[in-house]
Amino acid sequence: MIKGTTKIIGIFGYPVEHTKSPAMHNAAFEHLGLDYCYVPFSVKPEGLKAAVDGIRAFGLAGVNITVPHKETVLPFLDKLSEEASFIGAVNTVKNENGILTGYNTDGIGFMRSLEEKGVQAKGKKVLILGAGGAARAVGYALCKESFECHIYNRTVEKGIALCGHLAKAGGKVRMADNDSINDKVFLSEMDILINTTSVGLAESDAPLLKTSLLAPGQIVCDLIYKQTSFLKEASKAGCVTMNGLGMLLWQGAAAFEIWTAAKAPVEIMRKALEKNLLG
Ligand code: ATR
Secondary structure: OOOOOOEEEEEEEOOOOOOOHHHHHHHHHHHHOOOEEEEEEEOOHHHHHHHHHHHHHHOOOEEEEOOOOOOOOHHHOOEEOHHHHHHOOOOEEEEEOOEEEEEOOHHHHHHHHHHHOOOOOOOOEEEEEOOOHHHHHHHHHHHHOOOEEEEEOOOHHHHHHHHHHHHOOOOEEEEOOOOHHHOHHHHHOOOEEEEOOOOOOOOOOOOOOOHHHOOOOOEEEEOOOOOOHHHHHHHHOOOEEEOOHHHHHHHHHHHHHHHHOOOOOHHHHHHHHHHHHHO
């Protein structure tokens, strides 16, 4: 029920039509009886500055920021959290009396979805495929928790740059090349393998590495929401697999807590997300 007092949270993206976040957050607001409403805004890149000014003008309580604005939004905000500043990307904005603070809850979202699988951090070796914004967020969170990260990227220079950057977070970070990601000994040493690239979005996409070299007990993650060929093949090899839905849920829970200061009703949000995906 929208009232004169209802606080508005939005999501800025382009395209934004596919977003699952309104279903997840509105279910949570309703469950807790909070006077908030979450709505999508289709914001073209050339309209981003005006849209951010609109957060102040309309007095929105906050927004999520999604593709393609996560990095380009930074100059328009007043303050950044430590994570957002290090990662160089924002997925959550809170408006406090016209002062806009940018946060990044993607990394914490990934860590919480890993915790759900019962993974303990210390000393774990991780192979991250990709070196884009998602890899930066996940890599930063892993490095902060003392994981040992190996980065593979198609464009080697970008991979090297990410290694150097993550090392500043205190992490043990190394580059992995084409040979290593198809080497049985190297792969067998990895406790967790994470695809952060867009490879797998199309049904016809082959996984970036030889999944026949994976072994039972390894944890294989894909940040894509569906069961990609990487996950399907890893599952056949006996690995524990995790798609991107857990990260979507837990980044949303963390954002919800930033906006409302209430504890996120995670199971309600999970159900809403699953129902929305089926529908
Ligand atoms: P995001 O913010 O989702 O991480 P991004 O910053 O555009 O998106 O990064 C996309 C990542 O997927 C990059 O690591 C990219 O590799 P390059 O740096 O070489 O471009 C990777 N990627 C995309 N398509 C790929 C493909 N066909 N094969 C291998 N890597 C690919």
